[in-house]
């Protein structure tokens with residue numbers, strides 16, 4: 001028994017020693033892993049930040065350079081006579097660049113207002129079909145220049161809903177412009193609107209473009225997030241259209257879902273509640289609270 005207890009004491013102290021060695025090793029390993037992941041996070045944040053700054057300064061600088069460059073040419077008109085055609089051409093370029101700049105700035109203001117919960121909607125009875133038809137017709141030229149077949153179908157039984165017509169136009173414009181921007185030539189973009197059984201509306205914008213993976217969808221929905229950011233980007237933009245559209249749909253009490261397959265295409269499904277549904281009432285409250 002005495003031997004037994006001595007043996008036990010010995011094995012206990014050995015066990016304690018092992019335990020403390022093991023826990024030291026575990027702690028050291030954990031510290032290493034934490035250090036490593038903190039470093040990766042810092043590196044990633046730095047990369048995202050510099051990509052963001054590079055992209056945003058490109059988005060702001062390009063139109064500003066156009067404005068400065070062509071207005072300078074116009075001011076030199078007395079030294080270097082310009083043809084009427086050139087004057088109109090330069091003024092148009094300046095106008096387009098300024099318009100683009102204004103829309104980027106408006107998007108930045110919109111997302112910061114949305115994020116601070118200060119966005120207001122001006123809701124009234126709206127005809128979704130009419131708003132969609134307006135958005136589609138503004139994209140006709142762009143679609144035919146890009147050789148994309150832009151198709152449009154509205155269910156005849158679509159009912160009016162309550163919403164802010166300006167914001168609904170902004171939502172459809174942002175999503176249709178993405179569909180056209182990320183679909184190569186000879187592709188298709190289908191826009192349809194149908195009525196739900198509860199009297200709401202479902203608008204679907206489906207393209208046959210480049211598509212996204214699940215992870216890329218997550219990036220795309222984040223403000224300023226762009227798939228394939230950085231230098232290899234093949235399309236312009238600030239990365240705000242999609243998150244703004246989603247937030248505006250949600251302010252209407254609706255939902256925006258993205259379904260996509262890499263290389264096959266993307267489908268954006270926008271559900272808007274019926275005029276007198278509970279969520280429409282909830283969104284009214286949001287509007288009257290000035291949220």
Ligand SMILES: Nc1ncnc2c1ncn2[C@@H]1O[C@H](COP(=O)(O)OP(=O)(O)OP(=O)(O)O)[C@@H](O)[C@H]1O
Nearest residue numbers: 178179182211220226227237238239240241242266
């Ligand atoms: N239909 C689509 N097909 C493939 N990728 C898409 C599609 N829509 C969005 N994306 C991806 O999601 C990203 C974010 O879209 P979002 O509309 O927010 O920004 P953007 O179009 O790049 O710029 P902005 O809309 O601010 O001019 C896009 O850069 C693109 O990588």
Ligand SMILES: [Mg+2]
Nearest residue numbers: 178237241242
């Ligand atoms: Mg966009």
